[in-house]
Amino acid sequence: MSETFNVNLDEYKYGFSVPENYAFKARKGLDEDIVREISWMKKEPEWMTAYRLRGYRHFMERPMPRWGGRGMLGGIDFSDIYYYIKPTDAEKAFESWDDVPEDIKNTFDRLGIPEAEQKFLSGVGAQYESEVIYHSIIEDLEKKGVLFLDMDAGLREYPDLVKEYFTTVIPPEDNKFAALNTAVWSGGSFIYVPPGVHIDLPLQAYFRINAQNMGQFERTLIIVDEGAYVHYVEGCTAPTYSTNSLHSAVVEIIVKEGARCRYSTIQNWSHNVYNLVTKRAQAYRNATMEWVDGNLGSKLTMKYPAVWLMEEGAHGEVLSIAFAGKNQVQDAGGKMVHAAPNTSSVITSKSISKGGGRTTYRGLVKVAPNAENSKSNVVCDALILDEESASDTFPYIEIENQNVSIGHEASVSKVSEEQLFYLMSRGIPEDQAANMIVSGFIEPIVKELPMEYALEMNRLIEMEMEGSVG
């Protein structure tokens, strides 16, 4: 086995697919008609159709980013993608797994979602292709006024609330892929946590692509009202195909005064998925926003979760883990924009590359002229497992106020011969020893995850590490 050396695609545990049996599949490619058709099928209000068209036009005009993709972005053929697939003819997400069509339910069973839901979650959303097919929240939270719906249902049932916040954090013209998402978005989560409500167990959304050449464009909007708390977790996987798929999500979060939001991602797309995601939060007075961002899968990921610190006392954190194996590029990091005095931020990034994989830390710390006494600290560590692999660091810093404290540390290391030898001299085989060193390296971030996800993260890293040495 170890001769196959790298993460080869066969080792990806979630690479299975099931036969296509869809209620509706738009033709391949993108034009204005498809955008209008999606909006029409969803019976959306006109203002949403207008946003979609704005997004579409900007997407068409905006050139491809020239940075970040290491030349891989050119490999996306936008005319060879299905932009909308409706898996069932149901009008809305099912609230019981028993009602979910058999093949789809089996897929989520294999991914362990219903089991996790029973054990340690407050609510679950499960998206298959373009639509959320299952959604539920524990009754207790519903009574407290917590809204946890798929985004389409959110728009149908709470149009005013959606209209108030939609695109206020990430405008349609923000970047090429946010524009694309605005044009063709479907699914995603809509969450509202009323003032003072503390949700103890996480809410989870799981995103699954099944079809070949699929584009998945979920849109998530989270509003955490004053003094409230929520932890939202997302996971994602796809089958392994020889052709490419595209995942381009937009996540907007508003964290109001004294509230706290934690958003954890374990991204484990198959290695044929372009993962180009825009995530941004606005944190108001004394609010805290935390992104825990684990990127293991995909062909190319470009993702920089951002926090805009809008009012005094706001705090932002990004904990980022990236793992790049053979033919993978993980271009990840975080952005902190200090737009008010006495705001603070921390970015901690750990990346691992092996088998020719490339990791990049790309981050921005921006301090506005009025942001007196702001503090920011950035630490990025890269671990490189072999000679073929590499890592880069691009820490952008824009400071317009002199009275601030900004720290930046970066390190690049290799798994040392001494560490391997030490563990091996205690009877631990080389591959297991390398695993231990890697899991020790990411431990500071993994320990921030809920137990179940920490175990999952360690297990995934172990799988990626298989055959990495020798």
Added chain:
Amino acid sequence: MTSSLLIKDLQVSVDNKLILKGLNLEVKQGEIHAIMGPNGSGKSTMAYALAGHPKYEVEGGEVWMDGINLLELAPDERAKMGLFLAFQYPTAIPGISMANFLRTAVNAVKSDSSNGNGKKGIPIVQFRKILNEKMDLLKIDKSFARRYLNEGFSGGEKKRAEILQLALLEPKFAILDETDSGLDIDALKVVSEGVNALVGPDRGFIVITHYQRILNYIKPHFVHVMYDGQVVESGGPELATRLEVTGYDELVKEKAK
């Protein structure tokens, strides 16, 4: 049956420089051998080469244990055979707790893949109990188990951690590479007591030291002097005492005659 560790004509180079130039030594289970010698005589090279460090190139010779030439095995396989090296400078591995590391090591060394339950290893409750006993023995604070492996350990803590590993892995042969270096007298006492508690008919020791001091606490049956990559003199405990008086120079001059 009593095993022995038999080193025959061992030649080892580091960075293309020959350091061990035909080393011969036999250690039986139940015996304590002290290896003394001046700096640069090849004492630590012997320790690393026996444990299988990849930087130490074996140019010739054999090392036999239980009918197997250890030099043909990877370091982890040597450990499973029952060889243990207490490092002079243990490496820190951040993010891995002592408890996790120790349990992984114990399971690796003691799991027997032929009995079918090797994968599961020792139950965690039982492991905790054994770990606590051994930590008491070495006067190690319980909080130690939660700390990251060797990270931020003081010199004394590192050495105690090595002996703790020795106690848990229960090897047939243990090499202590300058375990006394960097220890004050109190720490040396604790460590030596720990080692003495592990001395027995099932275990052979090679105690590498520059000074005679540790041999006041750990009583060797045999003392060997290394010089320029070879054992140049062997004797009983009295040899160590003699060296303390005369020094290495005297002995080496004598040999050169």
